[in-house]
Amino acid sequence: MCGLGTVAQGVLNVLRDNVDVITQRAGREILLTQIASRNLKPDVNLGMAEFSTDVLALSKRKDLDVVVELIGGEETALEIVRNALLNRTSVVTGNKAVVALHGNELLGLAREQGCYLGFEAAVAGAIPIIAALTRSLAGNRVDWLAGIINGTSNFILTAMTEEGRSFDDALAEAQRLGYAEADPTVDVAGIDAAHKLTILAALAFGTGFRFADVYTEGISEITAEDINYAGQLGYRIKHLGIARRTEAGVEARVHPTLVPKRQLIANIDGVMNAVLVHGNAAGPTLYCGAGAGGRASASAVIADLVELARGTAYLPLETSNTSLDMLPVEDTQSGYYLRIPSLDQPGVFAKVATLLSERNISIEAAIQREQAINTQSQEAWVPIVILTHTVTERVMNGVIAQVQSLPEVVGKITRLRVDQLSNG
Amino acid sequence: MCGLGTVAQGVLNVLRDNVDVITQRAGREILLTQIASRNLKPDVNLGMAEFSTDVLALSKRKDLDVVVELIGGEETALEIVRNALLNRTSVVTGNKAVVALHGNELLGLAREQGCYLGFEAAVAGAIPIIAALTRSLAGNRVDWLAGIINGTSNFILTAMTEEGRSFDDALAEAQRLGYAEADPTVDVAGIDAAHKLTILAALAFGTGFRFADVYTEGISEITAEDINYAGQLGYRIKHLGIARRTEAGVEARVHPTLVPKRQLIANIDGVMNAVLVHGNAAGPTLYCGAGAGGRASASAVIADLVELARGTAYLPLETSNTSLDMLPVEDTQSGYYLRIPSLDQPGVFAKVATLLSERNISIEAAIQREQAINTQSQEAWVPIVILTHTVTERVMNGVIAQVQSLPEVVGKITRLRVDQLSNG
Numbered sequence: 001m002c003g004l005g006t007v008a009q010g011v012l013n014v015l016r017d018n019v020d021v022i023t024q025r026a027g028r029e030i031l032l033t034q035i036a037s038r039n040l041k042p043d044v045n046l047g048m049a050e051f052s053t054d055v056l057a058l059s060k061r062k063d064l065d066v067v068v069e070l071i072g073g074e075e076t077a078l079e080i081v082r083n084a085l086l087n088r089t090s091v092v093t094g095n096k097a098v099v100a101l102h103g104n105e106l107l108g109l110a111r112e113q114g115c116y117l118g119f120e121a122a123v124a125g126a127i128p129i130i131a132a133l134t135r136s137l138a139g140n141r142v143d144w145l146a147g148i149i150n151g152t153s154n155f156i157l158t159a160m161t162e163e164g165r166s167f168d169d170a171l172a173e174a175q176r177l178g179y180a181e182a183d184p185t186v187d188v189a190g191i192d193a194a195h196k197l198t199i200l201a202a203l204a205f206g207t208g209f210r211f212a213d214v215y216t217e218g219i220s221e222i223t224a225e226d227i228n229y230a231g232q233l234g235y236r237i238k239h240l241g242i243a244r245r246t247e248a249g250v251e252a253r254v255h256p257t258l259v260p261k262r263q264l265i266a267n268i269d270g271v272m273n274a275v276l277v278h279g280n281a282a283g284p285t286l287y288c289g290a291g292a293g294g295r296a297s298a299s300a301v302i303a304d305l306v307e308l309a310r311g312t313a314y315l316p317l318e319t320s321n322t323s324l325d326m327l328p329v330e331d332t333q334s335g336y337y338l339r340i341p342s343l344d345q346p347g348v349f350a351k352v353a354t355l356l357s358e359r360n361i362s363i364e365a366a367i368q369r370e371q372a373i374n375t376q377s378q379e380a381w382v383p384i385v386i387l388t389h390t391v392t393e394r395v396m397n398g399v400i401a402q403v404q405s406l407p408e409v410v411g412k413i414t415r416l417r418v419d420q421l422s423n424g
Numbered sequence: 425m426c427g428l429g430t431v432a433q434g435v436l437n438v439l440r441d442n443v444d445v446i447t448q449r450a451g452r453e454i455l456l457t458q459i460a461s462r463n464l465k466p467d468v469n470l471g472m473a474e475f476s477t478d479v480l481a482l483s484k485r486k487d488l489d490v491v492v493e494l495i496g497g498e499e500t501a502l503e504i505v506r507n508a509l510l511n512r513t514s515v516v517t518g519n520k521a522v523v524a525l526h527g528n529e530l531l532g533l534a535r536e537q538g539c540y541l542g543f544e545a546a547v548a549g550a551i552p553i554i555a556a557l558t559r560s561l562a563g564n565r566v567d568w569l570a571g572i573i574n575g576t577s578n579f580i581l582t583a584m585t586e587e588g589r590s591f592d593d594a595l596a597e598a599q600r601l602g603y604a605e606a607d608p609t610v611d612v613a614g615i616d617a618a619h620k621l622t623i624l625a626a627l628a629f630g631t632g633f634r635f636a637d638v639y640t641e642g643i644s645e646i647t648a649e650d651i652n653y654a655g656q657l658g659y660r661i662k663h664l665g666i667a668r669r670t671e672a673g674v675e676a677r678v679h680p681t682l683v684p685k686r687q688l689i690a691n692i693d694g695v696m697n698a699v700l701v702h703g704n705a706a707g708p709t710l711y712c713g714a715g716a717g718g719r720a721s722a723s724a725v726i727a728d729l730v731e732l733a734r735g736t737a738y739l740p741l742e743t744s745n746t747s748l749d750m751l752p753v754e755d756t757q758s759g760y761y762l763r764i765p766s767l768d769q770p771g772v773f774a775k776v777a778t779l780l781s782e783r784n785i786s787i788e789a790a791i792q793r794e795q796a797i798n799t800q801s802q803e804a805w806v807p808i809v810i811l812t813h814t815v816t817e818r819v820m821n822g823v824i825a826q827v828q829s830l831p832e833v834v835g836k837i838t839r840l841r842v843d844q845l846s847n848g
Contacts, residue, residue: 126706128560136552139726282550285713302563
């Protein structure tokens with residue numbers, strides 16, 4: 001095992017705590033014989049494992065059955081996985097960045113070498129979503145999937161929703177509790193979720209691992225005001241990864257989304273993760289659980305190890321085997337939430353509605369709040385809030401530009417996507 | 425394939441609709457070559473399969489890779505599964521009764537013969553709960569699980585909760601919509617759920633398949649009044665199968681249960697199924713989806729077929745390999761909901777509270793409604809509703825007998841179990 005951080009310590013602990021059931025289910029004992037970590041040995045009981053600090057040397061050893069890569073980061077982790085596979089040694093990793101960015105190469109290499117690359121722990125921690133897509137839903141053509149796959153963002157949005165906190169305040173709370181890094185960018189800008197969505201889309205649709213084609217938007221622009229309006233309209237704002245097969249191609253996008261409150265996934269709160277998959281046989285199935293944490297991620301790592309020990313591991317076949325292409329976000333379709341700060345004058349709403357109707361965009365719901373006074377300019381203004389039916393993003397961009405240039409619109413329009421998460 | 429009912433037709437249709445993705449994921453084409461049904465051939469496109477009406481003859485053929493058993497019922501289905509396994513032919517079945525009642529024999533036979541018995545479709549339709557327990561959570565010691573595993577009962581309770589219907593009325597509606605059989609006993613008396621819980625408990629705890637030891641209670645005694653009181657106390661009434669490992673042994677019971685509304689599983693409505701599993705590494709994971717229906721169950725059947733085609737099928741090891749015994753229901757622990765019809769006299773509540781406190785049973789919440797007049801006797805009476813903390817069933821039985829014999833108690837006490845579905 002390369003790495004000795006939270007997840008790696010979880011693997012050590014769970015293998016020890018559950019040795020009896022794991023040995024029985026795997027049909028043999030699973031032993032960690034070598035552990036390497038670039039840092040000095042922490043005060044951890046390593047059992048019978050030998051410790052070293054040269055992770056690359058460990059990854060090159062030829063006497064191992066499996067290399068478990070849990071160091072995180074990208075460059076060295078990639079080298080570890082490559083080294084092991086080049087030795088025909090199977091690999092289990094929890095590294096979403098390495099799989100999302102190098103999955104095509106690495107799965108191809110594993111296939112060539114006749115060994116396995118397990119990455120259940122790379123997406124949504126304890127939730128067996130990789131097994132669901134590659135095994136349990138193997139009889140299905142997946143129509144779409146949507147997931148809360150970043151616990152940090154979900155914690156922040158939950159705190160903003162339940163306690164009316166601002167984004168900055170909720171982020172600080174997440175940092176205090178250890179749910180967000182000191183530099184939270186990878187989580188709150190949606191990059192971590194985009195890594196995970198890349199993996200889910202590759203497995204669900206056979207498009208290959210195409211991180212660069214995933215549209216990515218984080219949660220840092222979300223305000224308590226928008227959460228409040230969404231609530232009045234019957235929606236919650238969740239940071240979702242959405243991948244959908246359409247006739248024109250595959251959509252893959254990560255962004256804050258208004259989801260109807262009655263949907264179970266709208267009620268997944270705090271650091272929990274959940275993935276909703278719509279298969280054309282199974283219909284909708286939902287998988288929820290802890291998306292991070294040492295023991296939760298260890299559960300996924302050990303699931304892969306048990307499959308290898310039993311001889312029942314499965315390496316997804318060639319994943320870029322489809323004529324389906326990835327759609328640019330401008331060609332995707334969605335409902336939209338618009339919040340338009342406007343002067344409180346007669347006819348502004350009518351002007352906006354006219355611009356929408358000229359593009360055949362129908363309005364599903366609207367809120368026009370009572371007049372407020374801008375304390376600086378002393379001008380009366382109102383936020384106009386509109387939910388639209390489904391429309392292509394390119395068309396919506398055009399309308400937003402037109403509305404933004406109306407003289408009565410006094411501030412930047414906020415635009416969020418809406419998804420009913422139902423079929424058709 | 426033996427059988428040509430709803431699920432079997434689903435398998436035919438899904439194998440045809442999704443032949444490209446299934447062939448790719450299985451690594452070979454999955455062909456139905458022979459179909460037998462005891463009924464005359466329905467008007468169904470059988471593709472290239474030959475049709476016959478002798479299901480037993482089909483199960484004895486030696487030229488098959490796999491026998492798919494989907495005829496339902498018990499005796500003939502059991503014979504089909506036995507015949508195939510005796511021929512060293514692997515079997516995929518959706519038959520919960522056969523697996524629950526004969527799982528020890530049949531899994532033992534499959535092991536002896538070196539073939540497989542897949543039964544993902546036997547529990548919770550499209551939800552991959554068998555794979556979760558035997559594969560994805562293999563690294564976990566399961567602490568407990570709880571599931572909504574009978575769609576008919578869940579539909580009826582949902583209709584009673586949301587529309588205030590009576591049990592009889594909701595049952596009639598379920599029958600009209602095809603969600604309940606003309607004779608609904610197997611569903612509403614909890615037998616179907618007990619079959620499924622038997623399977624889940626065997627896989628989670630290694631107790632073997634012990635249907636006779638599962639305590640079973642259905643939903644036919646549930647009243648709109650109790651649903652209403654539960655709602656006032658912050659709970660929903662769900663028909664759950666619960667299996668839990670305790671120091672004294674394994675609890676396995678099927679009964680209506682008050683569940684806190686904030687729990688996701690309390691919000692699984694209509695015919696949907698869900699299973700919540702608490703593992704000692706993964707923590708809680710929840711799996712939701714369609715529990716029945718031709719295509720949903722076909723998704724599970726085909727998942728098993730794909731594993732067989734790939735050579736990655738897994739037969740759970742000896743399942744009765746534990747020293748853990750099954751606890752009689754009298755030795756299980758639970759919170760309780762009591763509805764006590766009482767004369768409206770001073771001191772009745774105090775008497776009940778005293779009897780509870782003498783057994784060290786603490787009261788979590790209580791409702792004492794305003795006086796009502798019994799229209800027949802013209803007597804004033806009140807229902808006293810009490811939620812207790814956790815207590816052993818045997819102790820609770822004793823207290824209920826005492827309370828029932830109080831002269832002020834004017835009708836039969838209603839007793840339901842309460843589960844917080846949280847740890848500790």
